Amino acid sequence: MRKQRSGPFVVPARDIVFHPGEMREFTLDVPAPEKWGEGLVSVAEGDSVLVEVRLESVHEGILATGRIETEYVGVCGRCLTDIAEPVEVEFQELFAYPGTEATDFEVQDDHVDLETLVRDAIVLALPFQPVCQPDCPGLDPATGERLATSTGSEQREPLDVRWAALQKFTPDHDEEAPRA
Numbered sequence: 001m002r003k004q005r006s007g008p009f010v011v012p013a014r015d016i017v018f019h020p021g022e023m024r025e026f027t028l029d030v031p032a033p034e035k036w037g038e039g040l041v042s043v044a045e046g047d048s049v050l051v052e053v054r055l056e057s058v059h060e061g062i063l064a065t066g067r068i069e070t071e072y073v074g075v076c077g078r079c080l081t082d083i084a085e086p087v088e089v090e091f092q093e094l095f096a097y098p099g100t101e102a103t104d105f106e107v108q109d110d111h112v113d114l115e116t117l118v119r120d121a122i123v124l125a126l127p128f129q130p131v132c133q134p135d136c137p138g139l140d141p142a143t144g145e146r147l148a149t150s151t152g153s154e155q156r157e158p159l160d161v162r163w164a165a166l167q168k169f170t171p172d173h174d175e176e177a178p179r180a
C-alpha cells in the first residue's frame, strides 16, 4: 500500500474513523501541485482545483464521494489554437482501513489523502482530442493557416498586403506629393 506524506489534499477524518454512519463534508480549493495530464491539454501547475467531498464512515473504511472542478489549458487538436475549458468530474472511492481490504487507497491514521484520487480522476476526464469549438474547421491543407468560417484566406495573404503598400510609391503618387 502506498504511503503518502501529508499534502494539500489531505482531509482529516479523526472524528469519524471507526464510527460507521458518521460523515463529514469538506471543500478544498487547492492549486494543482504540478502539471496534470500529458496530452494536448492539461491542468497547469498552480491552477485552482476545487474539490467538494463527503467522507462517510463505513465498516471497511472511509467512503469518499465528491466532485472536482478545475480548468484545462492546451491547444485545439485540429487548428492548434490555444484553448482553456472547465472540467468537472465526480468520484467515489473507498479508503479502507489498513489490513482490511485490498484497495488502492487506505485511511492513514486519522486522515485520507485525496491527491492521487483527484489527479487520476482529472487526467482520465481530459479529452484526447480537444477542440476549440465542436465544428472547428481545422487548418487549410495548402497554406497551413487556420480555416475560419467568415474570413477569406486570400485577403490574408502577405503578397496582397505588400502590393497594397507598394502602390503608395508609384510615380503617380510621388508627383501628387512633391517635397519642398
Ligand SMILES: [Zn+2]
Residues within 6 Å of the ligand: 076, 077, 078, 079, 080, 081, 131, 132, 133, 136, 137, 138
Ligand atoms: Zn480549433
